[in-house]
Amino acid sequence: MRLAELSTRSGVSTATIKYYLREGLLPPGHRVTATQAEYDEKHLRRLRLVRALIQVGRVPIASAREVLTALEDDSLDHNSRLGTAVWALPHGPEPLAGDPATDAARHTVDALLDRIGWRAGRGYGPESPAYGMLVTAVATLARLGYPCAVDDLAPYARSAGQLAVADLDLVERHGSPDEQLEAAVALTVLYEPVLLSLRRLAQAEESNRRYGQGGSPEQA
Incomplete structure (x- = not known):
C-alpha cells in the first residue's frame, strides 16, 4: 500500500x-x-x-x-x-531514598510478593519500575494513615494475578511472536483506563449494594 x-x-x-x-x-x-x-x-x-x-x-x-x-x-x-x-513504558515516581516510610514500604512489598509467590522471574525484583511504583504507593498510603499492610494488599495482588491471565490470553490470540509482543505492549497501555473505569463502576455497584436503596446516587 x-x-x-x-x-x-x-x-x-x-x-x-x-x-x-x-x-x-x-x-x-x-x-x-x-x-x-x-x-x-x-x-x-x-x-x-x-x-x-x-x-x-x-x-x-x-x-x-x-x-x-x-x-x-x-x-x-x-x-x-x-x-x-x-x-521502558513510563512509570510513577521513584521511591524516596533514605525515607523511613519508603524503607517500611519495601518490607511490606517484599512480604506481599513472598506471600503470593511472585519472587522468581523477570519483573519482580527491586530494580523493576513496577516494584518501585508499588513501594512509592504503599509509602504514601502509610504516611497518610490508610491501610496498607500485607493483608490489605493481598486481595489486590491476587486480583492482579487473575487479570494477568486474562491479559496474556488476549495476547495469545495474535499469531506470530512479534505480533504477540506488540499486542502485549499496546494492551498494557490501552487496557489501563479500562481497568480504572471498571474498578470505579464496581465500587459504585458495591456501595449501592451495601448502603444504597437500589437506585442511582441521585435517587438514594
Missing part, C-alpha cells in the same frame, strides 16, 4: 507518519521509486502500536523508541523482550 492508504487504514495523518519515519518509530517502506515507497501489514500493525503508545498512552517519543527497540531485540527470548519493552 502507498502512504495515503496507510494513513487511511491507520487513522494517522500522512504528516504524522512521515514524522514517525524520521524519528525511527516506523521502519522505512519498500522503495519503489526515488520518491515513493510501499508499505505492508507489518507497517500498519506497528503504526497502530506507535499510535497507542504516543497518542493514547502519552508515552514520550524517546520512551516509545526504547520500547520498540526492545521489541526488535532478537538477542532476547520472548519473555525478556516483553519484560524489557514493558519496563
Whole structure:
C-alpha cells in the first residue's frame, strides 16, 4: 500500500507518519521509486502500536523508541523482550531514598510478593519500575494513615494475578511472536483506563449494594 492508504487504514495523518519515519518509530517502506515507497501489514500493525503508545498512552517519543527497540531485540527470548519493552513504558515516581516510610514500604512489598509467590522471574525484583511504583504507593498510603499492610494488599495482588491471565490470553490470540509482543505492549497501555473505569463502576455497584436503596446516587 502507498502512504495515503496507510494513513487511511491507520487513522494517522500522512504528516504524522512521515514524522514517525524520521524519528525511527516506523521502519522505512519498500522503495519503489526515488520518491515513493510501499508499505505492508507489518507497517500498519506497528503504526497502530506507535499510535497507542504516543497518542493514547502519552508515552514520550524517546520512551516509545526504547520500547520498540526492545521489541526488535532478537538477542532476547520472548519473555525478556516483553519484560524489557514493558519496563521502558513510563512509570510513577521513584521511591524516596533514605525515607523511613519508603524503607517500611519495601518490607511490606517484599512480604506481599513472598506471600503470593511472585519472587522468581523477570519483573519482580527491586530494580523493576513496577516494584518501585508499588513501594512509592504503599509509602504514601502509610504516611497518610490508610491501610496498607500485607493483608490489605493481598486481595489486590491476587486480583492482579487473575487479570494477568486474562491479559496474556488476549495476547495469545495474535499469531506470530512479534505480533504477540506488540499486542502485549499496546494492551498494557490501552487496557489501563479500562481497568480504572471498571474498578470505579464496581465500587459504585458495591456501595449501592451495601448502603444504597437500589437506585442511582441521585435517587438514594
